[in-house]
Amino acid sequence: MNxxxxxxxxxxxxxxxxxxxxxxxxxxxxxxxxxxQPDMKVLKKLRAKYANNADSLTAASQVVAINFQTVAAANNYWRT
Amino acid sequence: MNxxxxxxxxxxxxxxxxxxxxxxxxxxxxxxxxxxQPDMKVLKKLRAKYANNADSLTAASQVVAINFQTVAAANNYWRT
Amino acid sequence: MNxxxxxxxxxxxxxxxxxxxxxxxxxxxxxxxxxxQPDMKVLKKLRAKYANNADSLTAASQVVAINFQTVAAANNYWRT
Amino acid sequence: MNxxxxxxxxxxxxxxxxxxxxxxxxxxxxxxxxxxQPDMKVLKKLRAKYANNADSLTAASQVVAINFQTVAAANNYWRT
Amino acid sequence: MNxxxxxxxxxxxxxxxxxxxxxxxxxxxxxxxxxxQPDMKVLKKLRAKYANNADSLTAASQVVAINFQTVAAANNYWRT
Amino acid sequence: MNxxxxxxxxxxxxxxxxxxxxxxxxxxxxxxxxxxQPDMKVLKKLRAKYANNADSLTAASQVVAINFQTVAAANNYWRT
Known part of the structure; x- marks a missing residue:
């Protein structure tokens, strides 16, 4: 994972x-x-808000779940 | 599942x-x-709210469904 | 399906x-x-509301669709 | 498709x-x-509303797209 | 694509x-x-609104992305 | 990627x-x-708004995640 x-x-x-x-x-x-949104200052400000909102957190964890499907398939689900 | x-x-x-x-x-x-959101105190407070909101519960169960797709594929759907 | x-x-x-x-x-x-939300009394109350809201019903049927993808793949799409 | x-x-x-x-x-x-929501009368009333709301229509067409993935895979994408 | x-x-x-x-x-x-919503007049009116709403456009492009997964798989990702 | x-x-x-x-x-x-929405002027205006809204950014990154699933599968996950 370099x-x-x-x-x-x-x-x-x-x-x-x-x-x-x-x-x-x-x-x-x-x-x-x-x-x-490449501006890190804006991102930090937004993060402070959505990290305290349940629905925003669920939405964020959904994107992670979709990307995890891709990564898990790439790794053959670490089955060995 | 260690x-x-x-x-x-x-x-x-x-x-x-x-x-x-x-x-x-x-x-x-x-x-x-x-x-x-790593702060467990914040998470608990948020949980109390969204556990009483139907749409939030549906959204949470959607993320579970997406992750279950990954886990089920990893296990070849427990077909044996 | 025991x-x-x-x-x-x-x-x-x-x-x-x-x-x-x-x-x-x-x-x-x-x-x-x-x-x-394991409290069945709360779930029943929420259900009464979201069963009368079109967007909530669509969201619920989306979760079913995602889980049906998993079940259908597990069954090789009942192709025989 | 009986x-x-x-x-x-x-x-x-x-x-x-x-x-x-x-x-x-x-x-x-x-x-x-x-x-x-098995009550057809309620469903018809809800339909009248969401069929006139762009976001509701998009959400409905997303569920169709997810189910179409399942059906298309079942049919090997009608490739023959 | 007839x-x-x-x-x-x-x-x-x-x-x-x-x-x-x-x-x-x-x-x-x-x-x-x-x-x-088969009524083209209604669809055109709705389109005028959601084409000027960022979140509606993102939602529409998500449905396209899901359908594109299906079409791309059907075509073996045009790999040849 | 021509x-x-x-x-x-x-x-x-x-x-x-x-x-x-x-x-x-x-x-x-x-x-x-x-x-x-092919009008670039409208798109730019919308972008200014949703790039400052956490939930809009999450939704946009979800569409990217779905398309990345397609591209990653097409490339056999760059496994070689």
């Missing part, structure tokens, strides 16, 4: 563990947001 | 039964939320 | 017919809600 | 054409709603 | 190019809406 | 890297929006 130095983007979807795969899914979800 | 001691994160997506797989899907959904 | 006596949880995702598979998808959707 | 006489539920997910598959996806979406 | 003369419905999910596949996904999304 | 000169539409879903695949998923998400 990152590409310039963009912070993962070079591969393969991870050693389920947990690392889940972290990668979270990372992909955040990268999806940053591509639309 | 957990990693430090993080409470499952070491594997494989489970013995459908029910354990469903429990794992719920766990993944909650881990997705905790990664955004 | 249930486990203690939890009402299905022991298998395999069903004889498409219709039974759809019923199982509905059951999984409801189990997802009950895990968050 | 229906089971008593429940109106399809006996199979297999259809001759893409269009019939899409119709089946719509049928499954409506069956998902009817299971929660 | 259409069936009477219904405007595609006879196949197979397309020559990625772009045609995306157009087909858009078509399927619109057919899903038309099945619920 | 684009077709006239439409800006990708000729293929295949990319060299995960990052390029993610960029393609973002592109597909935006193309989905542009098909409904």
């Amino acid at each position: 990152d590409r130095p310039q963009t912070g983007f993962p070079a591969s979807l393969l991870t050693q563990t389920v947990e690392e795969g889940f972290e990668l899914a979270i990372k992909l979800s955040r990268l999806g947001v940053k591509k639309t | 957990d990693r001691p430090q993080t409470g994160f499952p070491a594997s997506l494989l489970t013995q039964t459908v029910e354990e797989g469903f429990e794992l899907a719920i766990k993944l959904s909650r881990l997705g939320v905790k990664k955004t | 249930d486990r006596p203690q939890t009402g949880f299905p022991a298998s995702l395999l069903t004889q017919t498409v219709e039974e598979g759809f019923e199982l998808a509905i059951k999984l959707s409801r189990l997802g809600v009950k895990k968050t | 229906d089971r006489p008593q429940t109106g539920f399809p006996a199979s997910l297999l259809t001759q054409t893409v269009e019939e598959g899409f119709e089946l996806a719509i049928k499954l979406s409506r069956l998902g709603v009817k299971k929660t | 259409d069936r003369p009477q219904t405007g419905f595609p006879a196949s999910l197979l397309t020559q190019t990625v772009e045609e596949g995306f157009e087909l996904a858009i078509k399927l999304s619109r057919l899903g809406v038309k099945k619920t | 684009d077709r000169p006239q439409t800006g539409f990708p000729a293929s879903l295949l990319t060299q890297t995960v990052e390029e695949g993610f960029e393609l998923a973002i592109k597909l998400s935006r193309l989905g929006v542009k098909k409904t």
Whole structure:
């Protein structure tokens, strides 16, 4: 799960563990947001609000779940 | 379905039964939320509200359904 | 589609017919809600409201559709 | 795409054409709603409202799209 | 991507190019809406509103994305 | 990831890297929006608003996640 130095983007979807795969899914979800709103100051302000709203948190965890489907499939579900 | 001691994160997506797989899907959904809002006191307060709102409950059960797709595929749908 | 006596949880995702598979998808959707709000009295009250709201019904039927994808894949789409 | 006489539920997910598959996806979406709100009078009243609301229509067409994924996979995407 | 003369419905999910596949996904999304609201005059009026609402546009593009998954799988992702 | 000169539409879903695949998923998400609202002036105005709304950003990143599933599958998850 080495990152590409310039963009912070993962070079591969393969991870050693389920947990690392889940972290990668979270990372992909955040990268999806940053591509639309690259201003970190704005993102931090928004985060303060939605982290205290149950429905916003559920929506965020849904995006993570969708990206985790992708990462888990890439890793053959860490079945070995 | 042994957990990693430090993080409470499952070491594997494989489970013995459908029910354990469903429990794992719920766990993944909650881990997705905790990664955004790690403060358990805030989470408990939010939970009290959304557990009494039908649309919030439906949204939560949708995230569980998405994670259950992943876990079920990992387990080849417990077909044997 | 035998249930486990203690939890009402299905022991298998395999069903004889498409219709039974759809019923199982509905059951999984409801189990997802009950895990968050186990109080049946609260659930009944909420149900009375959202069963009369079109958007809530659509959202509920979306969760069923996602769970039906899982059940249908488990059954190889009842192709035989 | 014969229906089971008593429940109106399809006996199979297999259809001759893409269009019939899409119709089946719509049928499954409506069956998902009817299971929660079986009162046809209520459903008709709700329909009058949401059929005139753009976001409700988009949400309904999303459920159809999810069910169409299932039906299309069942039919090997009518590739022959 | 020949259409069936009477219904405007595609006879196949197979397309020559990625772009045609995306157009087909858009078509399927619109057919899903038309099945619920067949009155073109109403649809045009609704369109004027939601085409100027960011969240409505995102929701519409989500349905397209779901249908594009189906079309892309049908075409083996145009891998050749 | 050559684009077709006239439409800006990708000729293929295949990319060299995960990052390029993610960029393609973002592109597909935006193309989905542009098909409904082709007026770039309107889109820019809407973007200014939703880029400052947490829930809108989450919804946008969900569409990207769905399109990324498609692109990742097309590329066999860049497993080599």
